[in-house]
Amino acid sequence: MGMDFDTIAAISTPPGEGGIGIVRISGDEAIEIADKLYSMGKKSLADQATHTIHYGKIVNPKTGDIVDEVMVSVMRAPKTYTREDVVEINSHGGILVVNKVLQVVLNNGARLAEPGEFTKRAFLNGRIDLSQAEAVMDMIRAKTDRAMHVAVDQLDGQMARLIRDLRQKILDTLAQVEVNIDYPEYDDVEEMTSQLLEDKAREVKADIQKLLETAQQGKILREGLATAIIGRPNVGKSSLLNTLLRQDKAIVTDVAGTTRDVIEEYVNVKGVPLKLIDTAGIRETDDEVEKIGVDRSRQAIQQADLILLVFNQSEKLTAEDEALIEATKGQNRIILLNKTDLNQQLNVDKLSQLIANDPIVSTSMMTQAGMDELQDKIAELFFSGQTGERDATYVSNTRHIALLEEAEDALSEVLNGIALDMPVDLVQIDMRRAWDLLGEITGDSVQDELITKLFSQFCLGK
Numbered sequence: 001m002g003m004d005f006d007t008i009a010a011i012s013t014p015p016g017e018g019g020i021g022i023v024r025i026s027g028d029e030a031i032e033i034a035d036k037l038y039s040m041g042k043k044s045l046a047d048q049a050t051h052t053i054h055y056g057k058i059v060n061p062k063t064g065d066i067v068d069e070v071m072v073s074v075m076r077a078p079k080t081y082t083r084e085d086v087v088e089i090n091s092h093g094g095i096l097v098v099n100k101v102l103q104v105v106l107n108n109g110a111r112l113a114e115p116g117e118f119t120k121r122a123f124l125n126g127r128i129d130l131s132q133a134e135a136v137m138d139m140i141r142a143k144t145d146r147a148m149h150v151a152v153d154q155l156d157g158q159m160a161r162l163i164r165d166l167r168q169k170i171l172d173t174l175a176q177v178e179v180n181i182d183y184p185e186y187d188d189v190e191e192m193t194s195q196l197l198e199d200k201a202r203e204v205k206a207d208i209q210k211l212l213e214t215a216q217q218g219k220i221l222r223e224g225l226a227t228a229i230i231g232r233p234n235v236g237k238s239s240l241l242n243t244l245l246r247q248d249k250a251i252v253t254d255v256a257g258t259t260r261d262v263i264e265e266y267v268n269v270k271g272v273p274l275k276l277i278d279t280a281g282i283r284e285t286d287d288e289v290e291k292i293g294v295d296r297s298r299q300a301i302q303q304a305d306l307i308l309l310v311f312n313q314s315e316k317l318t319a320e321d322e323a324l325i326e327a328t329k330g331q332n333r334i335i336l337l338n339k340t341d342l343n344q345q346l347n348v349d350k351l352s353q354l355i356a357n358d359p360i361v362s363t364s365m366m367t368q369a370g371m372d373e374l375q376d377k378i379a380e381l382f383f384s385g386q387t388g389e390r391d392a393t394y395v396s397n398t399r400h401i402a403l404l405e406e407a408e409d410a411l412s413e414v415l416n417g418i419a420l421d422m423p424v425d426l427v428q429i430d431m432r433r434a435w436d437l438l439g440e441i442t443g444d445s446v447q448d449e450l451i452t453k454l455f456s457q458f459c460l461g462k
């Protein structure tokens, strides 16, 4: 079944000690290879029904040594993950044991799979489209329930169906245009055809725009809201990171300039996935290492979706504080007045004037005061931009977003061409380009190199 591929194998469970480790084999020779190693009296895997599992031992045929006691699943094409014959050897989950099993499999005719190659075969053999393959990876990497939900829908083919419908609309239109041009029944056929192209270009463009409206949310769900913790040295930035993580990740000391590099950690705040970025306190400094850290903090400000701007309210506002207010102006920010367990020195009225409407939360990393309010504010900011449609199709993948934007542009060109009275056969080219671009999302029209690149980002054994 499927195309003519060699037989591949890899460890499909995570590296490390575990209860069970799985070596997966896929391809025409999967069962034959497994039979060379499988030992259980006279029993042969080739005689077994599909989707059955069998107890036995893996024996190295060269030495006769027993490698492990195992369970072996036999799944025949086409109803398998790859649409090829698949054998899974379930061994005892030690790092060495699983590797030994893989070694004998490779020594007996299988080739080591590349990262993502099983899923790549599922795609090449037509079981899933490219957006579904990408969803497999998103699912593995999902960090919150909502991100997981988006990936599950995409794996289920929600995106693929939507894109296919849009492509079908374009294709039908192009076909009708051909007919009109080849068999002009009426005198005003040129005008009718332009009208048809215009209507359909508008319709599909509106559909694409609707999808793109979900993109920002989708991307954040998938990648996390890039949240930079900014403030001058010693105000409690690393303490805030640790508090949100409920873990001591970052080093905290009373020495100003403790954090030298940018630290990134993921945390789920009331359903919002945050990519938290703890930065070096920003100040003028002569220390070379600290200088680099400070430069990176400035970069983090530029790239952040949200800024948590931290002040030490037990000290007066400094010129450095004011410079940071200026540097983060115009971005989504929440102001933290930290160290409320100490006496207040900071002039809040003066600060309020400088920051206008941004939310202010008083916190203490010592007592945890204000932490709940801070998390509520973050969730509020995030969900306020949300349509509330839980089952909307979210576009979350940067590659998909870029292609949708290009397809939208191509359709704008169609509309421009028609407005300028350009000949239909020229306008048609842009319509056709939109069709191609949408096809790259599902993998219907896509270059081999891109496929190779996409799957190489997968985990080994997937």
Ligand SMILES: Nc1nc2c(c(=O)[nH]1)N(C=O)[C@@H](CNc1ccc(C(=O)N[C@@H](CCC(=O)O)C(=O)O)cc1)CN2
Pocket: 078, 079, 080, 081, 088, 127, 462
């Ligand atoms: N042991 C094991 N667990 C696993 C996987 C696996 O490959 N092996 N999977 C992956 O890594 C996931 C399951 N994904 C799968 C997706 C499709 C098919 C499959 O055989 N699809 C057939 C229909 C099967 C049927 O109808 O019976 C098809 O679509 O043609 C199998 C697994 C998660 N758990």
Ligand SMILES: Nc1nc2c(ncn2[C@@H]2O[C@H](COP(=O)(O)OP(=O)(O)OP(=O)(O)O)[C@@H](O)[C@H]2O)c(=O)[nH]1
Pocket: 231, 232, 233, 234, 235, 236, 237, 238, 239, 240, 251, 252, 253, 254, 255, 256, 257, 258, 259, 260, 279, 280, 281, 282, 338, 339, 340, 341, 342, 363, 364, 365, 366, 367
């Ligand atoms: N009293 C009090 N001390 C705090 C609070 N938050 C942090 N600290 C203390 O302030 C000092 C500096 O905290 P850090 O979290 O390292 O500060 P930072 O902003 O990361 O500092 P740099 O990495 O040097 O920029 C430490 O001694 C913390 O224990 C707070 O809310 N109250």
Ligand SMILES: [Mg+2]
Pocket: 237, 238, 239, 250, 251, 258, 259, 278, 279, 280, 281
């Ligand atoms: Mg720090």
